[in-house]
Structures are given as C-alpha cells and as structure tokens.
Amino acid sequence: MAGLFGVLDLASRSMFVVQSNIQTTAHNVANVDTPGFSWQRTVLAASPSIRTGAGQIGTGVEQLTVQRISDQFVQAQLVQEESSSAAVRVQARVLSSVEEVLNEQAGGGISGPLADLFSAFADLASATAPGAPVERQGLATTGRTLAETFHGLDRQLRDQQQIVDGQIGSLVPRINSLLARIASLNGAISNQEIVSPANDLRDERDRSVRELAQLIDVDTFEADNGGLVVMIAGGLTAVDGAKARSLALVPDPTNPFDPSFTRVMFDDGTTQSDVTADVGAGELGGLLRARDSLLPAAIRSLDVLAYNLTTSVNAVHNAGVGLDGSTGNFFVPMVGVENAARDVALEARISSNPDAIAAGLTAAAGDNRNALDLADLRDAAAALALPGDPPGPPTGPTRSLLEHASAVVTDVGQQVSAMNDAEEQHVRVMDVLESRRDQVSGVSLDEEMSGLVRLQAAFQANARVLSVVDQLLHDVVSLL
Amino acid sequence: MLTRVTNLMLQRQMLVDVDRTRLRLARVQEQASTGLRINRPSDDPVGAGEAAALRGRLDSTAQMGRNLGQADVRLRATEASLGEVNNVLLRARELAIQGANDTLDAAGRAQIAAEVEGLHARLLSAGNARAGGAYLFAGRASDASPFVASGPFVNGSPAPTVAFVGDPSEIEVEIDEGARMASTLDGQRVFQGDGDGDGSPDAGKEDLFSVLGDLRDALLANDRNAVAATSDRIESGQGQISEELSRVGSRTARLESQRANLDRREEALTTRLSDVQDADSIRVLSDLVREQTALQASLEATARVIQPSLLDFLR
Numbered sequence: 191m192a193g194l195f196g197v198l199d200l201a202s203r204s205m206f207v208v209q210s211n212i213q214t215t216a217h218n219v220a221n222v223d224t225p226g227f228s229w230q231r232t233v234l235a236a237s238p239s240i241r242t243g244a245g246q247i248g249t250g251v252e253q254l255t256v257q258r259i260s261d262q263f264v265q266a267q268l269v270q271e272e273s274s275s276a277a278v279r280v281q282a283r284v285l286s287s288v289e290e291v292l293n294e295q296a297g298g299g300i301s302g303p304l305a306d307l308f309s310a311f312a313d314l315a316s317a318t319a320p321g322a323p324v325e326r327q328g329l330a331t332t333g334r335t336l337a338e339t340f341h342g343l344d345r346q347l348r349d350q351q352q353i354v355d356g357q358i359g360s361l362v363p364r365i366n367s368l369l370a371r372i373a374s375l376n377g378a379i380s381n382q383e384i385v386s387p388a389n390d391l392r393d394e395r396d397r398s399v400r401e402l403a404q405l406i407d408v409d410t411f412e413a414d415n416g417g418l419v420v421m422i423a424g425g426l427t428a429v430d431g432a433k434a435r436s437l438a439l440v441p442d443p444t445n446p447f448d449p450s451f452t453r454v455m456f457d458d459g460t461t462q463s464d465v466t467a468d469v470g471a472g473e474l475g476g477l478l479r480a481r482d483s484l485l486p487a488a489i490r491s492l493d494v495l496a497y498n499l500t501t502s503v504n505a506v507h508n509a510g511v512g513l514d515g516s517t518g519n520f521f522v523p524m525v526g527v528e529n530a531a532r533d534v535a536l537e538a539r540i541s542s543n544p545d546a547i548a549a550g551l552t553a554a555a556g557d558n559r560n561a562l563d564l565a566d567l568r569d570a571a572a573a574l575a576l577p578g579d580p581p582g583p584p585t586g587p588t589r590s591l592l593e594h595a596s597a598v599v600t601d602v603g604q605q606v607s608a609m610n611d612a613e614e615q616h617v618r619v620m621d622v623l624e625s626r627r628d629q630v631s632g633v634s635l636d637e638e639m640s641g642l643v644r645l646q647a648a649f650q651a652n653a654r655v656l657s658v659v660d661q662l663l664h665d666v667v668s669l670l
Numbered sequence: 671m672l673t674r675v676t677n678l679m680l681q682r683q684m685l686v687d688v689d690r691t692r693l694r695l696a697r698v699q700e701q702a703s704t705g706l707r708i709n710r711p712s713d714d715p716v717g718a719g720e721a722a723a724l725r726g727r728l729d730s731t732a733q734m735g736r737n738l739g740q741a742d743v744r745l746r747a748t749e750a751s752l753g754e755v756n757n758v759l760l761r762a763r764e765l766a767i768q769g770a771n772d773t774l775d776a777a778g779r780a781q782i783a784a785e786v787e788g789l790h791a792r793l794l795s796a797g798n799a800r801a802g803g804a805y806l807f808a809g810r811a812s813d814a815s816p817f818v819a820s821g822p823f824v825n826g827s828p829a830p831t832v833a834f835v836g837d838p839s840e841i842e843v844e845i846d847e848g849a850r851m852a853s854t855l856d857g858q859r860v861f862q863g864d865g866d867g868d869g870s871p872d873a874g875k876e877d878l879f880s881v882l883g884d885l886r887d888a889l890l891a892n893d894r895n896a897v898a899a900t901s902d903r904i905e906s907g908q909g910q911i912s913e914e915l916s917r918v919g920s921r922t923a924r925l926e927s928q929r930a931n932l933d934r935r936e937e938a939l940t941t942r943l944s945d946v947q948d949a950d951s952i953r954v955l956s957d958l959v960r961e962q963t964a965l966q967a968s969l970e971a972t973a974r975v976i977q978p979s980l981l982d983f984l985r
Contacts, residue, residue, distance in 0.1 A: 222677055229676075286712070293710050294722055295947070301722060305729045316737040316843045318744060318802035320813030554837055556804055556812025562844055568730065569847050596722035603711020603718050610712060621686055625679055632676030639980035 194663055200250035201655040207234065207253050208649045214256055215642050218633045226397035228260040228631040230389055258389035261630045262412075265396055268623050269410065272403035273471035275616035280476035281484060282609040284354060288488045289606050291346045292599045300495065301595040303339040306332050308568035308592075314549050315561035321513050322558075326544035333520070333536045340496050344531040347489045348447065354481040355451050361405055361474050362437050362454070368402040369420065369434040376417040377432035383416045407471035423468040426456050438462060446528065447486065454478070484605075489531065490577050491598040497530035498574050498584075499591055502567055510548025510560030517548060527577040568592065684972040691968055695961040701949040702958055708947045717946050724943040731936050734846055738929050741843040741853035745922050747801035748855055752915050754796045755861075755878070758789050759911065762882060763904045765789075769889050770898035779897070783889035787823045790882045794819060794832065797861045797879075807857025808836030816857045817879070825890075829883030834858045838867050845928050851921060860914050863907075876907040 211232045221227040233254045239246040292299050310329040317325040375395040382388040395418060402408055402420070409421040413431070420429035428435045439452035440462075454469060455462040466482075469475045500521040507520040522535045539546045550557025574586030574594060589597065700709055711718035768774070769782045797817040799806050808816035816836025823829060838859070840852035859865040863875025871877050881903045888896035 286710075289710055289712055294725075295706065295709055295711070295718065301726065305726060309729065309733050312733045312737060312844060316740040318740055318804050320804045550810060552810065552837075554810035554812070555814075556808065556837070556841055557810035558841060558843075559810075562842060562850065565844060566848070592726050593723075596719060596726070599711050599722065600715050600719035603713075603715040606710075606712035607715055621682075624682055628676050628679040628682065629674050632674070632678040634674055634676040636980040637674070639984060643984065 194659055194666070196249075198656065198659045198663070201652050201659060203237075204251045205649060205652045205656070207232075207251050208645055208652060210253055212642065212645050212649070215638050215645065219635065219638050222633045222635060226393050226400070227633070228258045228389065228393050228396075229633050230256050230258050233257050255386060256389060258387060258392060259631055260392075260396070261627070264623060264627050264630065265400075266410070268620075268627060269399055269403040269408055271616065271620050271623055272400050273407045273475075275613070275620055276404045276473045277471040277476035277479070278609060278612045278616055280473050281480055282606065282613045284350065284477075284480040284484060285602065285606045285609055287350055288347065288485065289599075289602050291343055291350075292488070292602055294596070294599055299595075299599060300339060300343060300492065301592060301599070303332075303336045304495075304499070304592060304595050305568075307336050308565060311561055311567070312565035314547070315558045315565050317558070320555035321545070322549065323544075326513075326547050326549070329547060330536065330541055330544045334541060337521075337534050337536060340492065340531045340534050344489060344492055347485055347492070348532075351447060351451075351481055351485045351489075354477050354485065355448070358452065358454075358474065358477050358481065359439060361477065362439050365402065365405050365422075365474065366434075366436040368398055368405070369422075369428050369436060372398050372402065372418065372420055373429045373432050373434035376429065380415045380417050380431070388416070403472060405472045406469060406474045423454075423456060423465045424470055426458075426465065426468075428456075435459065437465075447489070451481065488598075488602060490527070491594075491601070492531035493527050493529060494574055494576060494586065495531070495591060495594055495598065496534040497524050497527040498572075498586075498594070500524050500530065500534060501575065502570070502572065502591070503564065506560065506563050506567060507548050509563070510551055511553050511557075512548050513545040513550075513553060513555065514543065515553045516546045518546070520547070527575055527579070680975060684968075684975070687968050688965070688972065691961060691965045695958075695965055698954060698957045698961050702951075702954045705949055705951070706947055707949040721943060721947045724939055724946065728936065728939045728943065730847065731932050731939065734844065735929070735932050735936075737843050738845055738925055738932070741845065741851065741925055742922075744801055744804075744806065744841075744853045745918055745925065747799065748806055749915065749918050749922070751796045751799040751806060752860070752911055752918065754799075755793060755911050756908065756915070758793050758796065758882075759878070759904055759908045762786065762789050762885065763901060763908070766885055766897055766901040766904055769885070770894055770901060772894065774894075776892040779889040779892050783886045786882055786886040786889060787829075790823075790829070790879065790886065793861070793878055793882060797832075797857060805836065806854055807860060809839035809854070809856060810841060811835075811837040812841070817861065819879075823886070829886050831883070832879035834862055834864075838864075845925065846931075851924060853921070855914055855917065860911070863910055874906065875910055876903050878907050878910075881907055 211234075214230055214232050218229055233256070234251055235254050237249045237252040239248045241247075294301050307329075310325070310332040314322055314325040314329055319325075372395060375391055375398065379388045379391050379395065382391065399408060399410060399418070399420065402422075406422050407424065409425065410418050412418055415431075417431045418429065419427060419431075422428045426435070436457050438455045438457050440455055441450050442453045443449045445451040453464055453466045454474070456465045466478060469478055500523065504519045504521055504523060508517065511517055516539070518539065519537050520540055522533075522537055524530045524533065537546075549561040551559045569590055569592075571588050571590045571593070573584040573588045575584035576586040579585050701707060708714050708718050708721060765782050765786055769779055774782075794817055797807055798815040804812035805814065805816055806812075808814060814835070816834055817832050818835050819832050820830040834857060836857050838856050840856055841854045842850040843853045845851045856865065858867065859875075861879065862877040863871035864877070865872050865875070881900055885897065885900040885904070888900060
C-alpha cells in the first residue's frame with residue numbers, strides 16, 4: 191500500500207544510495223594515482239515493487255554491491271610479462287657490464303696487450319743491438335702486463351659473479367615475504383567475501399602477485415573460495431589458500447667458481463628439493479642464468495685465450511735457446527683450460543732474467559730466428575683447445591689468438607645487442623598491457639566529475655521529493 | 671579500440687614517450703661527444719668486429735714499418751762498409767800495378783808494401799764494422815768481431831792470417847706478414863769468398879785478406895811476377911764486392927717498395943676504420959637537433975594535454 195510515509199522512506203533510502211555513490215566516486219578520485227588501484231562503481235537496481243490491484247508500484251532504488259572493474263586476462267598477461275621482462279632486464283644489465291669490462295672501443299680489453307706481446311716479439315726479432323737487452327727487458331715487461339691484464343679482467347668478471355650471487359641471496363627473502371603476504375591476503379579475502387566483494391584487498395593481492403612475478407616465474411589460478419593458488423618455478427604450488435611455502439638457499443660445494451655460491455631449494459614444509467634449474471624467469475631466473483651461464487661463458491672464453499696463448503708461445507719458445515744458453519717455457523705451463531686467465535704467469539726465470547728469453551736457435555747474440563717464429567704466432571691460426579676437451583687434438587674453431595680475442599668481444603656485443611632488442615620489445619609489450627589495464631581499471635577524472643554532477647543533481651532532486659512529502663504531511667497534520 | 675581514456679594512461683604514455691626521446695638523445699649526444707658511431711660492441715657487433723680486425727692490421731703494419739727501419743739501418747751501414755772495401759781494393763790494385771813495374775827497386779817495393787799493410791788494416795776494420803752496437807758481418811754472433819788477425823805485421827815474417835770467427839749467416843727481418851728478408855751479409859762470403867763454409871774460397875772468389883797479405887809479401891820479397899799475379903786476384907775481388915753491393919742494392923729497393931706498400935696499406939686501413947667506426951658528424955648534428963626538437967615538442971604537448979580536465983570547467 192503506497193503512502194506518504196512510504197514515499198518518505200523511499201526518498202531517504204535513495205538519498206542514502208546517492209551518498210554511498212558519492213563516497214565511491216570520492217574513493218575513485220582519491221586513488222586516481224594509486225598504482226594497481228582498480229576503478230570501482232556502485233551497482234544499482236530498482237528495489238522490488240509492491241503489487242497492488244492497480245499494478246506494480248515502485249519502491250525506489252537499492253545498492254546491490256560495489257563492483258571492481260578489472261580484466262583478469264590482462265592481469266594474467268601482465269604477470270607473465272613482468273617475469274619474462276625482469277629476466278631479460280637483469281641479464282641485459284649483467285651482459286652490458288661484461289661488455290664494459292671487455293670493451294675495446296674504449297681502449298680496454300685484452301686485444302691491445304695481446305697485440306703488444308706479439309709486437310714485443312717482433313721488436314726482439316728486428317733488434318740490431320747484440321743480445322737486444324732493451325727489447326728483452328721490454329718483452330718481459332709486456333709479458334707481465336699481459337698476464338696482469340688477464341688477471342684483472344678475470345677478477346672483474348668474477349666480481350660480477352659475486353655481486354650477482356649476493357643479489358640472488360637478497361631476492362629469496364623478498365620472494366618468501368611476498369608469498370606469505372599473498373597467503374594472508376587470500377585468508378582475508380575469503381573471509382570478507384562471505385559478505386561482499388573484497389575489492390581493495392584484491393587490488394593489493396594483484397599488486398603483490400605482480401611484484402612476485404618480477405622476482406620469479408609465476409602461474410596463478412583462482413580457487414572457488416576466492417583464494418589464489420600461486421605456482422612458482424615451473425609449477426610448484428607455493429601458495430594455496432592461506433598456506434605459503436618458501437624458498438631457501440644452500441651453498442653448493444661443487445660449484446667450479448666458488449663453493450659458497452648457492453643453490454635454490456623449495457621447501458614444501460617437510461622436504462627441500464633443488465629447483466635451481468627450474469626457475470625460468472623473473473629477476474631470480476635472470477640472475478641465476480647470469481651467474482651460472484653468461485658470466486661463466488665470458489670467464490671461460492678468456493681462459494681459452496690464456497691457455498692457447500700459453501701453449502702456443504711455450505711450444506715455440508721451447509724450440510729456442512736463451513742468450514744465457516738456457517731453454518724452457520716462456521709462460522708457466524697450464525694444467526687445463528679452466529682458470530687459465532686467473533693463473534697465467536711469466537716463468538720466474540724469464541721475469542727475473544730476460545736473457546733467458548729464447549730469441550734464437552743458438553745462444554748467439556744476433557740470432558733472431560726463434561723471435562721471428564714467436565712474432566709469426568700473431569697471425570698463425572690453429573685449432574683452439576676448449577674447456578673439457580678430451581685428450582687429443584683441440585676441438586675448438588681454427589683461429590689466430592687475436593681473432594679469438596676480438597671474437598670474444600664481438601660475441602658479447604652480439605648478445606648484448608640481442609638482449610637490448612629483447613628488452614625494448616618487452617618494454618613495448620608491457621606498455622601496451624599497462625595501457626590496456628589503465629584503460630579498463632584506471633580512474634578517469636572526467637568520468638568521475640560528470641558522475642559527481644549527476645549525483646549532485648540526484649541528491650538535490652531526492653531532497654526536493656523529501657521536502658514536498660514533508661509539506662504534504664504538514665498539510666495532512668494541519669487538517670487534524 | 672579505446673573506449674576509456676584514463677588519467678594514468680595519459681601520464682604513462684607521456685612518460686614513456688619522453689623517456690624514449692631522452693634515450694635517443696643520449697645516444698646521439700654520446701656519438702657527438704666521442705665522434706664514434708660504435709662506442710661499445712653492442713652498438714654494432716659486426717662493425718665492432720671489423721674495427722677490431724682493422725686495428726689489428728694497422729698495428730701489424732706499424733710493426734712491419736719498425737722492422738723495415740731496423741733493416742734499413744743495417745743495409746745502409748753494410749753499403750757504406752762495402753764502399754770502403756771497394757776503395758781499399760781500388761788503391762790496392764793501383765799499388766799492385768805500380769809494384770809490378772820493372773823500374774822499381776826493392777826499397778820502392780818495400781815502401782809500397784807499407785801502404786798495403788795500411789790497406790789491410792782498413793779492410794779489417796771494414797770487416798769489423800758495427801751498426802747499433804752489432805758487428806754487421808758477424809752474422810748471428812753479432813756481439814764479437816768476426817775477423818781476427820793472427821798478429822801484427824812484422825818485418826821479415828809473412829803477413830798475419832785473418833780468421834773468420836763470426837757466424838756465417840744473414841740476419842732476417844720480417845718485412846710483411848709471412849715474408850722475411852735478410853738484412854745483413856754473410857761476412858765470410860763477402861770478405862773471404864767462402865759462401866759454402868768449407869773454409870776456403872769458392873771457385874772464382876778471393877779471400878781479400880790473403881790477397882792483400884800475399885801482395886805485401888810479394889812486394890817485400892821483391893818478386894815482380896808474384897806482385898803482378900795478385901793484381902788479377904784483386905780485380906776478381908772487386909767483382910766479388912760489386913756483386914755483394916748489388917745484393918744490398920736489390921734488398922734496399924725491395925725495402926723501399928715494401929715501405930711504400932705499407933704506407934698505402936696504412937692509409938687504406940685508416941680510411942676503412944674511420945668508415946666503420948666514426949660517426950658522420952653532419953648526420954650526428956642533424957640527429958641531435960631533431961631529437962632535441964622531438965623532446966621539446968613532446969614535453970610541450972604533454973604540458974598542454976595533461977592540464978585540462980572537467981574539473982577546470984565545473985563551478
């Protein structure tokens with residue numbers, strides 16, 4: 191039965207709905223710059239009408255819920271993209287620093303000192319003065335400089351490796367705390383959603399998942415109760431409902447570079463399993479790849495250069511005789527390719543007594559035949575010995591040492607350039623996805639303002655209804 | 671298709687655009703300040719590889735140039751010594767002809783013999799000539815005199831013999847990748863006509879020291895026929911020396927042509943290196959201006975776009 195009191199009630203309820211609408215608008219406006227905030231809107235419906243003999247009479251408006259506008263498809267793509275672009279980003283960063291270490295355009299690198307050694311051999315060969323004391327001294331110094339350059343470059347690359355390992359160490363606690371946070375948000379969301387959608391908590395959970403995705407590869411799906419199941423490292427369930435697992439780091443005594451380098455373990459509550467090889471993306475994936483594959487490749491390519499230099503120079507040097515009649519190696523011979531750049535050194539007898547340098551095939555002061563052969567090594571191409579070569583002839587590509595030195599740099603340059611392109615690509619994709627997310631979930635101030643104007647009018651109209659009803663009631667009361 | 675344009679979108683788009691323009695500007699600025707198109711291998715891996723190879727070849731060309739310089743010093747000094755030997759032989763031949771003259775008496779021959787002794791000493795010092803501290807004709811044993819006389823000239827005894835104690839070899843120098851050239855002469859062959867190292871002069875060659883020694887002995891012995899006989903030997907010795915001189919000459923010629931060759935190569939390599947790694951300054955400057963304009967435009971557009979919203983028009 192319609193009546194003035196009913197209308198009074200209807201008008202006041204609709205004013206309440208308008209107010210709540212205004213609050214949601216204010217909430218949107220307040221969060222216009224909040225990262226990860228999703229635009230919200232109140233969902234309204236006409237309240238159930240009353241059936242009378244004269245037809246259905248409306249009873250006003252009611253607020254069904256506050257809806258969060260988000261696109262789960264875009265969110266899932268963003269999560270994927272965060273992981274792969276973070277992995278590329280850290281690898282590009284590490285590779286560029288390798289490139290800086292080896293950069294020859296800026297006058298650094300190994301080719302210069304290596305060419306200097308061959309020049310010193312050539313100077314010894316063409317020297318006029320009997321015994322070439324100046325050239326011998328110069329050659330010994332050049333040899334030492336070359337060895338020190340190898341040591342310096344090797345050290346810088348290994349320092350990079352240490353830094354990367356340190357970063358891996360600091361990532362794991364961050365991953366663990368994010369996993370715990372997602373789990374606790376899961377708990378809060380399923381509790382609250384018994385009553386109504388937990389819009390802002392979901393925003394925060396999406397944000398945490400994206401943050402996690404930057405650190406490690408993540409797969410998610412939503413369970414029926416609103417809880418998010420998070421899988422990391424290629425499918426290990428790390429968060430299920432309000433329960434979170436964690437990662438741990440253990441030192442790897444078998445690591446060929448440093449036994450304190452760690453492996454990543456997944457702790458499922460009872461046992462730990464090694465997942466180092468399974469972490470595919472995210473900063474952790476990128477850093478692991480940098481530490482265990484990119485940097486080792488760079489270090490080993492210097493090793494290959496140092497080892498092959500040592501063996502080829504020694505082979506020729508051994509054929510000759512020093513001014514003092516002695517014979518022997520020029521560089522300290524190497525056991526294997528591994529760590530050759532770290533260990534390469536001039537023989538002590540050469541370093542302390544340059545007369546031991548075998549310039550000739552006899553001890554004659556003017557004999558330069560062996561020095562000529564040593565200088566010829568500059569352009570001599572031979573198959574290079576590689577790390578892990580089986581006994582027998584070397585298996586590497588046939589190159590001269592200088593060619594190999596510049597190939598090392600060019601290879602790194604190629605990798606960096608490819609990695610930069612990939613990073614650029616990822617940035618563009620990320621841009622598109624972020625734009626799409628903002629398009630769907632971002633706050634538009636124009637939209638909010640026009641809504642606000644509308645709401646203001648609605649509020650005024652409802653107030654008007656209220657005042658008319660008040661007037662009518664007043665009229666009724668005055669009749670009594 | 672865009673249905674909503676939100677504030678965050680505008681802001682992000684503007685930041686992305688400005689960042690990109692700034693990045694391009696930074697790259698162009700680096701090229702402008704270093705003058706290089708390739709500042710690190712990743713700027714152009716292929717070009718960087720070629721630049722490294724070119725620098726290596728330039729380096730090796732410079733080394734060959736230094737080697738040539740050393741060879742040049744030795745060849746010039748050798749030429750000078752051989753010239754001296756030629757003068758000695760010329761005078762010796764004059765003296766031999768003079769000494770073979772019927773009208774000369776024993777005292778006159780003894781006087782000529784004294785001058786021949788002086789020539790012998792000059793020949794010895796030419797054989798022991800040095801360049802840069804090294805004995806030119808000692809072969810690889812370049813730190814000691816290659817020719818040693820058995821003693822001084824003593825009146826009444828035969829002339830001292832001269833022994834070759836050096837190394838019968840020629841020192842080679844690398845004048846091009848894989849090409850070597852001898853830069854000294856074998857002293858034993860030049861002065862003693864012994865090119866095969868058997869200890870005695872080869873057919874048609876002369877031991878110049880013993881020729882002069884024999885001349886002096888013949889003069890002292892007042893043996894006109896023996897004196898006349900040495901005259902022919904001296905002549906063949908002159909032929910021997912001019913043969914060596916032409917050897918030096920051909921080596922010097924080869925050295926000069928190689929030097930010209932290296933100069934041309936260096937120029938070609940330098941030009942190519944510059945093509946590969948240097949920035950084209952005009953292009954860099956125009957790029958710089960373009961990127962600066964782009965940055966300004968994008969900042970200005972942003973400033974205009976981002977300001978107005980409905981808020982500005984509501985009272």
